[in-house]
Amino acid sequence: MNTPPADILSGLAKLLEEKQEKILEDFWRRIETEAYFSSLRELAGNAEHRRGLSVLFRLFLRRLTNPADPRCYSYIRQLIADHFWNGRKATDVTRAQVALEEAILEEVREWCGEDVQCLSECTSAIAREMNEVRLVISESYSEARDQELRASEEKYRSLLAHASEAIFVAELPGAVIVEANLYSGKLTGRPIAETVGTSIEHWLPPLDNPALWEFLSAPDPADFFHSDEGLLTTTDHRQIPVGLSASIMHQDGNRVVQLIVRDLSAQRELQRHEEEHTRELEEQVAIRTREVAESQEEYRKLLQAERSRTSELAMLNEVARLALEMPDLSAFLRSAAEALQRHYGFYDVVIFLLDRSTNELVLRANVGAYERELDSGYRQKVGVGMVGWAAEQGATLLANDVSQEPRRILAFPQEERSRSELSVPIKSGAEVLGVLDVQSQQINAFSEQDVLAVETLADQMAGAIERARLNEETHRLAAFNEHVVAVLPYGLMALDPGLRVLRVDDTFAKELGRSPDEITGRHISEVVDRAFLDQTGLLRRLKRTLKTGEPAMLNEVRHLATEAHADKYIDVRIRRAGDEGDRMTLLFVRDVTTRARRTYQLRLMHQVSQLLQQTLDLQRLIHATLTCVTAGSALGLNRAFLFLYDDETRELRGTMAVGPSSHEEASRIWRELGEKEFDLEEIIANFSDATMATPLQQAVSQVCLSLEKHPSHLLARVMAQRKCIHVTDATLDQELWDTIASHFELRDFVVAPLVAGNRTLGVVFADNKFSGRLIEDSDLQLLGSLAAHAGLAIANARAHMDLAARVRELAYTSRQLREAQERVIQRERLATIGEMAAKVSHEIRTPLATIGGFARTVLKVPEDPARVEESARIIAEEVARLEDLLRDMLDYARQPEASPQPENVNPVIERACLMVNQQIADRRVSLQLDLGEDLPEVSTDARQVQQALLNIVRNAVEAVPAGGEVKVSSARTPQGVRITVADNGPGMPPEVAAQIFSPFQTTKHGGAGLGLFISRELISQNGGSIEVETKPGKGTRFVISLPFKVEADPANSGTAKEVREP
């Protein structure tokens, strides 16, 4: 097989790692064929086998040293040629060398391990061999470098060849050309062959640029030269503009110049074209401009003529019109001056009016040159200057050349420029009202006709000024009256004796929702709502006041237009005015809704907070809250919504809404409200499910907002920031509109958080959808305050509900717990019984084994009397022990139910002690009784206590050695009675004492270990307890405590019964 398998490289890596020398040997045999090696090279050259390449290197390097195999040099050389040079840079080869050396060293280290001699031998061998390898590598390296150099040279040449500039390289000094590119021939028309070897100066004499020649022939030229001014003459005598760049370079100690000649002719041509084109354009534009200017001039002249024809008439006309139209004198004067200035193009027009009180002329209008210089209000004495003269004399003064006019004074700097001036008095009859003064910058500017025109104008002005003055006075008075009426908080209506409206002011008319004109002339009953008249008896009151002259008043009554303003309140004042025969009744109304509502709100708020705190039914409470928001004139909002926050789902749920669902319903409700007083208590009392069956309620209960999904929702913000917000246009908040507002058509509304302590329970919001009354700041405050009350009340109600639920839950849990406890106790009992059965069977095993063992002994050695006797004795003992065990067990099983009765324990103790008399005598033990006197009776089952006591006393008697002492005493304690059994026996170590009450724990021989267990059971059934105090060598003391009364323990008695009745 001459081709290696595809995975041979990874296989080889594995062989190398595992040092499978024998298989590697086989590999070396195969590699002897050149074809096999070629295939390997191909595999290693594949990009997927990059690591394979290093495997081969390692393999060959290893073979170089072990055993020395000269073929490897050539293999390595080929591999380097293949993969470290092919298409790479020389630096890669040096990197490869370093890598190789590292690889070899690693290989050697691995090979020699810790064998120092092997290492030194290998290292010297490698040093030898590495020279060979280095040679191989350096060959590859120089080859790589050569190729790189060749490549860069080629690149340079191709650059030269394809340049669009003529490039010469010449040696200095002398500038003999050593190289010239193709383009240089093209540019000059000479073959390149001729070029090389000649001096630039010689070759390019037609190049007209002395600076270049200077640069080139300088003994020590600068490094760089550039000029765009060259002119090259070609062989066919064309002159080409060229750019020249020369740079000096140093090459192998020689100075070389590189000269670049760039053909600029195309560029110049383009420039020339552009310039020409621009010039042409400019000429055309100039011609057009001239034409336009000429035609404009002509037009202007025509226009001028036309204008002057019409100006005079138009001006007079305009001023006349202004005089009629403009009631304000100042505005008229200014407009007149403007018209005059505009029509004549005067330099300046000034109008003065005479102030009689000071005999001064006051500047009232100024148009033209001084316009910006002057504030109106400038004053000039009558008699001073041309204007003063005209006013004094009441005659026109014309100065056609002001320099010749002695009366002229210069009031303003600009006046210096005027050459002619005309001052015309404004007269009404003989009275001078003021002066009209016009100025021009030309001498002789005013013709006779102009003077006439200005005088006419002055006359017209006089009339207008007179009218305006009158008008102004009237207006001033009227405005004063209006102002006085307007600042009064009352609306006013005057009625004639027939109760027809004589006059009504805007305020009053607005309250009625009509214009004053609509009302004037009508009968009072036609303009005021019937309901209002009926409720207030207004007609009667008006008539009385008219008759008697006594004023009357109505405070905080419902609005005149009851239907339209159900939520408004007014004060009404009635007075009589005028003289006999011209009587009238004055009716003043004042909107006191705000004040009335405030008072009402405060009163209500107090009532609400009290009522809310008393109401524990959540539904009723919420309904009452919302009713407060909507009904009556409390907040007087139309609709109210309440959303409660669900902590678990983090949602705001629509809980309740109160309010009409249509305009019709709204007005019906308001009518009803108008008829009866709002009574919150009644509303709370009348609340029922039917109250909730409204369309609005249906709608609200279907709206739910997840605050998790809408963390920056307006309502989320209200919840989080706990502040009230007034939303003036909900449609502007897309999120709010989509989620909440659109469901209820909420636009302008207020929101308040329901706050209780540090929690926010939900939100309340309300609007005025039907009345359209604007929501005010006070509404917001009130809603906030109401919501705070409601929040507390809701928290209260919730707490109450929670408490009720908790109580139910607790009762349930308690029942469950008791049942569970009973089950546990029963299970424990059963477990105890099971445990006991197991223990009993094992307790029996030891005595049985003993009995059997000794019985066998008797059988085995019947002739040994001593053994037989001992065996018989032990058998008897063990049988007695089994009988004891049986007795104890039966005692325990037979325990009857405790039937406690008031008992004195002393007789019980005495009886128990009597029963151990025999043992006392047998064991020569003394038993002493120390019974307390006048012991209280305790509620116990005497028989059970006696049994318990007997076991303990018997134990004590058996524990003490012969001559020992047992003391039984009784005493009164605060809780009941204490019985103590103390002995002076050996005592017990703590580990034994700890086990003493467990069944089958015995230290004494022959006991079943049930006695104390049973005693404890009996005492605890009687509500008492047993404790033991003992120490080795110090005797033992049992203390039995019995309480006065057994506490009822149904669980205990129940299970005890089950155990006792098989």
Added chain:
Amino acid sequence: MTKVLVVEDDRNHSRLYELELSEEGYDVVLASNGKEAIRIVEETYLDAVVLDINMPVMDGLDALGRILDARRDLAVIINTAYAHYKDSFMSWSADAYVVKSSDLTELKTCLREALAKRGR
């Protein structure tokens, strides 16, 4: 003479072992609880221990660990009325586990085998 310690809290039962094992030719030493047994093991050279488990002061399983700590090569036969201690891994370190019976044949056999294993 092979020395055997019988650890047994029941006086009559240990008397039975004393008689029976002496008859077999063993030198019988008695202990009535684990603590006593450990003291004897530490003070006396023994060949084997017959160990009851349910005893006051220190039970047999506790004692077993300490006995083997003191004498690793000691043959130990657990002899108890309770079969369920077999489940306790402590008991696995004993040579045998024999439930109490009036017939001491099994106990004697186990004792003999345990000693034979040790070449005694």
